[in-house]
Amino acid sequence: MAYLATFHWGWLLASLVLGFAMGWIAVVHRGQGVSKVMTRGLAVLVAALVGAALARVVPGRPGYWLDLGLIMFALYLAGCTVGSWLRDWVLSGHAKAA
Numbered sequence: 001m002a003y004l005a006t007f008h009w010g011w012l013l014a015s016l017v018l019g020f021a022m023g024w025i026a027v028v029h030r031g032q033g034v035s036k037v038m039t040r041g042l043a044v045l046v047a048a049l050v051g052a053a054l055a056r057v058v059p060g061r062p063g064y065w066l067d068l069g070l071i072m073f074a075l076y077l078a079g080c081t082v083g084s085w086l087r088d089w090v091l092s093g094h095a096k097a098a
Helices: 002-007 010-025 034-055 059-098
Strands: none
Touching: 002 010, 002 059, 010 059, 034 059
16 A cells, blocks of 8 residues: 555546546535435445455556545545535635625
C-alpha cells in the first residue's frame, strides 16, 4: 500500500480533487436518486471487491489494479463528502447573513 501511495500520489490526489469538485457540483443537481435495490447491489459489489482485495484473492497485476482502483474510489468518495459538506456549509452561511 505504501508503494501505491508513493508511486501513484498524483492519481490519488486527482481522485480526491475530482471527488471534491463533483461533491461541490452535485448538491445543485436534483435528479432521481438510485433505488434501494440498486444501492444494496452496489454495496454488496463494493464489499465483495474489498473482501477480495483484503484476502488477496486476485494475484499479480490485476490485484494491483484492484487495490489501486479501490483506493482511488475511496478517495473520490471522501472528496465528494467533503465537497458536498463544504458547499452546504458555505451556502447555509450566506442564507443566515441575508
